[in-house]
Amino acid sequence: MTINFLVEAIKKQDWLEPIAEWLQPTIAAALGTDGAVGPKVANILHGTWLGHPFHVVLTDVPIGCWTAAAILDALEAKTGSRAMGRGADAVITAGLVGAAGTAITGLADWSKIGGGEPRRIGLTHALLNATATACYVASLCLRRSHSRRAGRQLALLGLIVSGVAAYLGGHLVYEKKLGVDHTADHSPPEDFVPVLPEAKLLENQLRRVDANGMPVLLVRRGQRIYAIAETCSHLGGPLSEGKLEDTSVRCPWHGSCFSLEDGRVIEGPSVHAQPILKVRIRDGQIEVRKSDR
Numbered sequence: 526m527t528i529n530f531l532v533e534a535i536k537k538q539d540w541l542e543p544i545a546e547w548l549q550p551t552i553a554a555a556l557g558t559d560g561a562v563g564p565k566v567a568n569i570l571h572g573t574w575l576g577h578p579f580h581v582v583l584t585d586v587p588i589g590c591w592t593a594a595a596i597l598d599a600l601e602a603k604t605g606s607r608a609m610g611r612g613a614d615a616v617i618t619a620g621l622v623g624a625a626g627t628a629i630t631g632l633a634d635w636s637k638i639g640g641g642e643p644r645r646i647g648l649t650h651a652l653l654n655a656t657a658t659a660c661y662v663a664s665l666c667l668r669r670s671h672s673r674r675a676g677r678q679l680a681l682l683g684l685i686v687s688g689v690a691a692y693l694g695g696h697l698v699y700e701k702k703l704g705v706d707h708t709a710d711h712s713p714p715e716d717f718v719p720v721l722p723e724a725k726l727l728e729n730q731l732r733r734v735d736a737n738g739m740p741v742l743l744v745r746r747g748q749r750i751y752a753i754a755e756t757c758s759h760l761g762g763p764l765s766e767g768k769l770e771d772t773s774v775r776c777p778w779h780g781s782c783f784s785l786e787d788g789r790v791i792e793g794p795s796v797h798a799q800p801i802l803k804v805r806i807r808d809g810q811i812e813v814r815k816s817d818r
């Protein structure tokens with residue numbers, strides 16, 4: 526049995542959309558990701574510096590700590606060991622610290638996704654995790670007021686709620702492909718293939734071409750022609766409909782900015798570099814192939 530019914534139910538909750546519409550810019554403003562230093566803050570929170578979604582890394586902290594707490598709680602309940610109880614209290618506290626970082630990075634990611642199912646599921650995921658965190662805060666308070674049994678019960682409830690939230694997080698990654706490199710299945714041609722007559726590529730034009738089935742973006746800047754995967758690694762946006770900014774291109778969907786020189790992410794939310802291709806001119810044709818790097 527799965528809890529897919531929960532996903533189906535969330536999909537139908539239209540009332541979540543206006544809440545999300547208001548929350549996304551509010552969160553971006555609160556986190557400072559839209560301000561003057563916004564791109565730097567956003568790159569840290571998204572994990573651009575890491576080449577991997579930072580949120581996904583941090584989720585292991587509260588999940589691991591709270592799972593350990595459940596085991597220590599069970600041992601305390603069975604043996605009456607105060608040492609086990611103190612251990613449980615300590616890992617719950619560590620889990621709460623980890624949950625703060627997990628929440629901030631998750632909200633930064635969520636503030637950059639478009640409307641519809643992923644956004645609704647992401648919002649529900651966040652609300653469930655907030656509920657789980659509240660359970661653990663209340664559990665710690667009960668433990669300190671010597672109501673350890675009630676504290677353990679509340680912690681168990683928190684673990685169940687965070688488990689459901691984790692299921693929704695997994696759905697976003699494995700079903701909706703959030704945080705996944707959307708260029709990972711691209712196969713640039715091993716040998717040079719012609720993609721466009723050179724005369725047809727205008728200066729500073731974002732031109733989409735096809736290289737053996739792979740969408741490629743061509744850009745001419747003076748004597749240089751750049752070739753880079755046309756599908757944005759973040760969520761698959763069309764870079765050919767984006768904006769050229771000097772020697773970088775900005776995605777029209779959520780604003781990720783990539784260097785045309787080497788494909789690296791200059792600004793997130795994407796955390797994955799764009800594949801670049803090697804370019805040459807032969808017989809008046811622009812030809813591309815897989816980069817040596």
Ligand code: FES
Binds near residue numbers: 779
């Ligand atoms: S698809 Fe999101 S930034 Fe390109």
